[in-house]
Structures are given as structure tokens and as C-alpha cells.
Amino acid sequence: MQFEDIIRVNELTKKFGAFYAVNRISFNIRRGEILGFLGPNGAGKTTTIKMITGLLRITSGNVFVKGLNVKKQIKQIKAFTGYMSQKFSLYPLLTSLENIEFFGGISGLPRKEIKKFQQQITDMIPVKILKQKIMDIPPGIKQQVALFTCLMPDPDIIFLDEPTSGVDPKNRRDFWMQIYKLKKAGKTILVTTHNLDEAEYADRIIIIHNGKIIRQGEPSTLLKNENMDSMEDLFKKAVTDHETN
């Protein structure tokens, strides 16, 4: 069961006019793994994640999540997926506790359970900060709150779109520790990032450039096979290879 594919992406394409944001990409995500989706800004990471989560209409190709077709069964898929978008997507005028209440409420959680979550977060963040408006708290805390709200409905599959952008190194490391905990709890995680040094945290990585997958595999194996010392060198070589071909 460890290597069961929980998400299958087949020839996935997104076209905006004549521009291919994502061009016939195929990959699988295994149950319980952390898959890092790497690439520079505009490579097609967010577009891919948005198509998998049903936020963007697929131009062509297919995505199956737990065997369910994203094009037809998105309502059922929503029941076991969580999504944290760029900029943490919290409401700046609401406090952290109010954001938790809101996201818990629209996820259909009972009031009692929402109260429990509000209590639970006070173990991680001081109440004083939790009662401040989101616009007034530091990015590291925002990130924690955003992840917390994303996890409240207890999703099996978690999509994190650039979760570490704008966050200092310490908070980034702490964040990845939380991701590991989630993995241990059996969650499947797809993380997009443009920080190449974060690749080592993932079980497998996919490097995407100009809407095409240019490398995929385990980070250490990729480095070894290409005889590279760092992910940055590997990325540069992959891009050069792709552009010369």
C-alpha cells in the first residue's frame, strides 16, 4: 500500500489563448509521500495545483484523485483535500481566531469542534497574538495559522502552494518539521516552491520549466545520476538541456 498512487496526472495541459501554461505533463503522487514541485516563478506550478484541485478548468488531459475524476467528481474530492494558497489566503481584517472560526465553519465543522481547534491553537501561539488582526501579525505566524486552517477538516491530501515564500529561514525550517509530522500521520503532501534548497525536504521532486516537466525523481538519486553537488546546479543543467533540445 505504501506506493499506491493516490493522484494520477495524465497529459495535463492548460492553455491561455495561444500560451501553454502547462504542456502535457504526467506524474503520479504516492500515498503518504511529500512531493516537491520545483520551478521558477511562472513555470506552471500553481496552474498545475489549481487544475488538480479543480480551481482551473483543464484544457486537456486527466487528473484522478483517489480514483475520482477531477473533471466530474470535484465535489467528492473536496471532502478529503486541503489547500493552502500563496500569500496564506487569510482575511487580513479578521483575527486568527476569527479566521479559524470562519474556515472551520465553511468546511462544515460543528461549532464544538471549531471551539476545540481555537483552544488547540493557543498551545502553539499566544492568545494575545491570536486576538490581533491578521494584517498586524508577522508572516511566520500567518503561515502557521494558514496551515492550521487548512488542516482543520483533516484532509488526506494537502496541497501547499509556495507555503514558505516571504518567511524567514527559522520559520521555514519549523514549517518543514510540521510537514514531516503530517507525513508521519499518513498525509500525502504536494508542495510547490521556487526555493531550490527546499528540495531536500521532499521524498521526490518534480522540476517544471515553461510548463514542461524536465526532471523527476528522488532528490539524492537525481543529484547522484547527474553528478551534481547542489540542487541549483542540477536545476541549471536541466533547464539548459531542455532549452537546447
Add this chain to the structure above:
Amino acid sequence: MRIFYLLKKELIEIFRQKEMLVIMFIAPILQTIILGYVVTTDVNNIPVEVINLSKNKAAYRIANRINRSDLFDVKKITNQPGDHLKTLKQGKAKSIIILRDRYDKKRKPLAYPEIQILMDGIDSNTSVIAAGYFNGIARQFILEDMRKKGFELPVESQTLIRFNPNLKSINYMGPGIVALLLTIISMFLTSITLVREKEQQTMDTLLISRLTPVEIYLGKSLPMALLGLIEMGIGILVVILVFGIPLRGSLLYLFLASVIFLFAILSYALLISTLCSSQQQALFFSWFSMVTFLLLAGLFTPVENIPKGLHWIADINPLQYLIKIIREIFLKGNGIEYFYKDLLILGAITVTVLTLSLLNFKRLVSK
């Protein structure tokens, strides 16, 4: 009850912006009062020069009546002819009344003078009304004078003015201004609500949640409808208490028509919000739409004055129907049997706009 959380969130966001509260609750009171006093079609204090070239007593008395009237601001009464065109060009007066003697065939002066009215026609509306006032004063004087002399007119018409006996334009404008306020606040606030979600990137989170598109749509429009009705209540109170305009009809019908109208305007604003990609764009679009709605609503000028080719725009303008219904309820005290047709048309417009807006929102959700 997922929608409850969305409603609560919307209200918290609105009430947490102090500037917004001022705009929503203080501005309508001020606007109603200012617009009520300023936006008036009453013509008063018209600057006038009276040139009395007649030696006739009647001419003297007519000039005197003009001078005493509150309708005119008599700048000068003289018996010397002058350069009338220059006076009008300089803007010293908008009207010049010239009274001259009239003679019979034997060159004997007649009992009543000849009255010539020169008008500055740039402000055509004021000119027509002012000319009517002058004629009225002259006619009244002549009638009274003839009666004194024992003459009776064979036919005499009597005018009885109902619903607004003093012909005060505030009675006509006030209820319309309430509808205008409802439009301004609802349209501007609602048009930015979905765009703000897009800008904050919280729209994706809403869409990926278990909220259905209809729940998101309702969650966005219902708080605005509630606020719109509160605004309307404030406007009505101001109109009644400050301007003393009586509410002769049913408050219930007034709110029924307003709720139907509100959903038309909120749906239109949400349509703008789905089409625009920034709050600035949405506000600009709303402003443009609002001016069009306003000018074609019969608030300032009768809808009948609109050229036939453009009449269809007025016919699909929901504000026109609301203003008409509000005036009927306020001033005539009419019941639903008098305006049910307007209410039905308003309802049909609302259903159409709501459907279009919802379909467009669903399209946005699955783009």
C-alpha cells in the same frame, strides 16, 4: 449552516473598517440633507430688471407686484431704456421686464400696458418657468382689476393640485433621493466584494471549500442587502423628519419594492465584480453604470423626455421603477393595486440580472 459563517465574516469585515462605517452611516444622512436642499427644481430669486416706460398706473402696480414677489430678485427698477442685450450678456439679470404704454387707433392710451419679457435662455428650464411666473402675475393683476371694475370673465379655470399642493420640489425629489442612496451604497460596496477576494487570493480558498457557488453568491449579497435596507431606513427617516415629507402609503410595500430592487442592483454589482480584476476597475465600472442609471431614472427629468430611440435603456433601468413606486407610496399613498405592474417589471428585471450574474459567477468558478 456554512453560509452563516460567510455572512458573519462579511459583516465583521465591513464593521471593522471605520472609514467605511462613516461612508455608510454618516454620509447617507448628510447626502440626503444636502441633496434634498440642493437638488431642487424650484425656481426662486430670479435676478430681474424692470424697465417701466409706461405712465400707466397699472404698469406701476404690476412692477410693484414683481418687486414684492419672493420669486424674483429685482436688481433694478427704472424708467430709462437701456442696452438689454448687454445686461443679459453681463449676467446682471436673467430677465428684463419692459412695460410700455399701449394705444388704441386714436392714439389714446389703453388701460393696461404692453409687457415684454426678455429672457436669458441658457438655462432653458428656469427661463420657461420664470416666463410663466411673470405671465401669472400680470394675468392675476388684470383679473383682479377687472373684477374691481365689475367685469366677470365668461370662462374661468380653477386649478386644484393634489398630492403636492404647494408644488414643493423637495416632495418630488426627497423620496427619489432615498432610492438614489440605496443604489450608490449597495452598488459601490458590492462591486468590490468579490474582486477583493480575488486580490487577497482568498477566492481560491472559498472555491475549494465546501461552500457551493450559490452559497458564496448569497453570502456576498445578503449582508449588503441588509445594510442597504438599513441605509434606506435612515434615508426615509431623514426625508420624513428633516424635510417633513409625509409617508402616506405603506412602509411594508416600500420595503418590498426596495428588497426586489436591491437584489437587482446587488446582482448587477456582483456581475461587475466577477468581470473586473481589480477594485479600481470595479469602482470605475460602478460609477459609470450609476451615472447612466441615474440620468435615465426620472429623478431629475421625466422619463417621458428621453428620446424614443433611447427609451429602451430607461425601460430596463430598475431605478426608474423604484423611484416611481417610492413616489407613489410616499406622496399619493397608493396601494399595490396602483403599482403592481411596475413591481412586476422590476421583479422581471431582478430575475434576469440575478440569473445572468449567477451564471457568470458559476462560469468564473469553473474557468
